[in-house]
Amino acid sequence: MEKMFDADKFIEKTIPKLKNEIKGKALIAFSGGVDSTVCAALVNKAVGKQLVAVHIDTGYMRKNESKNVKKLMEKMKLNHRFIDASQEYNSILRGVEDPEMKRKIIGEKFIRIFEKTAMEEGIDYLVQGTIAPDWIESGGELRDTIKSHHNVGGLPKDMKIKLVEPLRDLYKDEVRKIARVLKLEVSEKQPFPGPGLAVRIIGEATPERVEIIREACFIVEDEIDKAVEKGTMKKPWQYFAVLLPVRSVGVHGDRRAYGDVIAVRSVESIDAMTCNYSSIPHDVLDRISTRITNTLKEKVNRVVYDITNKPPGTVEWE
Amino acid sequence: MVKIYVVDNGGQWTHREWRTLRDLEVETKIVPNTSSFDELLKQDINGLVLSGGAPRIGLQDNLGNIDEYLQKASFPIIGICAGHQYMARFFGGKAEPSEKPEFGKVELIISKKDELFDGVPKKSVVWESHNDEVTRLPKEFELLASSENCKVQAMKHKNKPFYGLQFHPEVEHTVFGEQIFKNFVKICEKQY
Numbered sequence: 001m002e003k004m005f006d007a008d009k010f011i012e013k014t015i016p017k018l019k020n021e022i023k024g025k026a027l028i029a030f031s032g033g034v035d036s037t038v039c040a041a042l043v044n045k046a047v048g049k050q051l052v053a054v055h056i057d058t059g060y061m062r063k064n065e066s067k068n069v070k071k072l073m074e075k076m077k078l079n080h081r082f083i084d085a086s087q088e089y090n091s092i093l094r095g096v097e098d099p100e101m102k103r104k105i106i107g108e109k110f111i112r113i114f115e116k117t118a119m120e121e122g123i124d125y126l127v128q129g130t131i132a133p134d135w136i137e138s139g140g141e142l143r144d145t146i147k148s149h150h151n152v153g154g155l156p157k158d159m160k161i162k163l164v165e166p167l168r169d170l171y172k173d174e175v176r177k178i179a180r181v182l183k184l185e186v187s188e189k190q191p192f193p194g195p196g197l198a199v200r201i202i203g204e205a206t207p208e209r210v211e212i213i214r215e216a217c218f219i220v221e222d223e224i225d226k227a228v229e230k231g232t233m234k235k236p237w238q239y240f241a242v243l244l245p246v247r248s249v250g251v252h253g254d255r256r257a258y259g260d261v262i263a264v265r266s267v268e269s270i271d272a273m274t275c276n277y278s279s280i281p282h283d284v285l286d287r288i289s290t291r292i293t294n295t296l297k298e299k300v301n302r303v304v305y306d307i308t309n310k311p312p313g314t315v316e317w318e
Numbered sequence: 319m320v321k322i323y324v325v326d327n328g329g330q331w332t333h334r335e336w337r338t339l340r341d342l343e344v345e346t347k348i349v350p351n352t353s354s355f356d357e358l359l360k361q362d363i364n365g366l367v368l369s370g371g372a373p374r375i376g377l378q379d380n381l382g383n384i385d386e387y388l389q390k391a392s393f394p395i396i397g398i399c400a401g402h403q404y405m406a407r408f409f410g411g412k413a414e415p416s417e418k419p420e421f422g423k424v425e426l427i428i429s430k431k432d433e434l435f436d437g438v439p440k441k442s443v444v445w446e447s448h449n450d451e452v453t454r455l456p457k458e459f460e461l462l463a464s465s466e467n468c469k470v471q472a473m474k475h476k477n478k479p480f481y482g483l484q485f486h487p488e489v490e491h492t493v494f495g496e497q498i499f500k501n502f503v504k505i506c507e508k509q510y
Contacts (some may be wrong), residue, residue, distance in 0.1 A: 004340070274490055309422040309423060
């Protein structure tokens with residue numbers, strides 16, 4: 001199934017366009033995922049040192065993720081800043097349970113931090129790796145809002161900085177093609193939402209619950225990666241854990257336990273606009289379940305597998 | 319190059335329709351449904367796709383300037399989901415909230431051969447996402463395909479190159495979706 005999208009042509013056309021568009025210093029919102037990394041590489045080719053990559057550690061990142069992103073920025077020789085804002089994010093999300101509120105609060109905070117950095121450094125342009133599903137699902141005018149993506153739905157109306165979004169009309173599979181042409185190590189990295197683990201905790205994203213979901217997501221990724229490496233299954237489009245706001249009864253060494261429930265989510269897709277749940281071999285599911293309940297034994301005593309396609313579901317639960 | 323525009327009714331997959339056409343090397347653009355027919359004619363288009371939209375969009379009395387396109391066009395038009403429902407109502411049929419809305423995987427059964435379905439088997443997997451559906455076919459239309467819970471999955475005007483589809487040929491999970499688009503492009507090329 002090889003489609004017509006020509007990554008070489010796209011790169012060739014985009015670099016002069018960016019040179020033309022960016023007439024000063026620019027800041028790129030750098031999460032270290034495929035979209036923002038491709039974007040950074042393209043803008044770097046176009047305007048070089050005029051570009052500053054900024055990574056914000058929200059405290060809702062996956063295990064070791066921000067540390068690795070720092071290394072990646074160094075490796076790509078990007079002019080960069082690393083901002084630890086985990087305390088701030090933690091305090092603005094206190095008591096927030098509604099998924100759309102979470103997404104909007106996080107999105108707006110991103111922009112405010114970028115604006116502050118831009119002011120300090122005399123920057124006029126904000127580059128984002130927004131791709132088609134981000135603005136489609138964020139809605140507006142005719143289109144219904146499915147969920148507000150952090151890079152679209154959180155944008156305040158009084159934004160002072162000019163937005164540059166070179167990947168706006170592309171889908172993930174096309175961005176990956178560009179990443180392969182540019183030989184970027186993140187080309188096959190699974191998608192991770194901007195609001196991070198905050199939208200994988202249903203209900204309030206307290207620091208305690210962040211620790212639970214961070215470990216559970218790590219176990220799901222680790223077990224599936226191992227199975228993929230062994231050739232037991234193919235790498236899914238996206239795979240992770242969700243912490244549910246319900247508790248259930250268990251038994252731990254002859255004692256009653258009453259703990260949290262983790263849902264395992266894994267889906268197959270090409271472009272995120274439609275997805276089906278993955279057929280994970282039972283022994284892999286079994287290892288995930290045993291490892292989660294044993295590692296997090298004080299907290300989690302039940303693991304379920306989500307078998308919903310999109311539509312009617314979406315990939316992330318919030 | 320054949321030129322087919324996508325009329326945006328606010329669907330989640332409007333842009334996906336654009337992408338499918340672009341991948342087939344069609345000259346394409348997303349245009350608002352408020353564009354006047356003259357504006358579109360001036361751009362020498364060879365066909366139109368009417369996109370889907372949020373629930374009840376296809377049941378509105380007026381959907382942008384789509385009435386004008388359906389009245390005046392001699393080039394092919396394909397309505398998808400809400401676009402299909404609106405087309406049926408414009409020609410005197412009926413569309414209502416579905417008794418059993420369909421989301422995700424459904425089996426499509428083709429009941430009448432047509433060039434739109436060239437290369438598509440009688441039974442195939444398509445993906446759905448609808449709350450409303452066509453409940454009475456307009457007199458000038460014939461039925462092309464159905465599913466278990468929705469009778470009018472595909473319809474065609476008897477004298478004009480107008481089609482309506484309830485399912486979504488533009489998404490990856492519709493197995494023969496790209497084939498259906500290829501066939502529609504061919505139909506547009508013929509007129510051109």
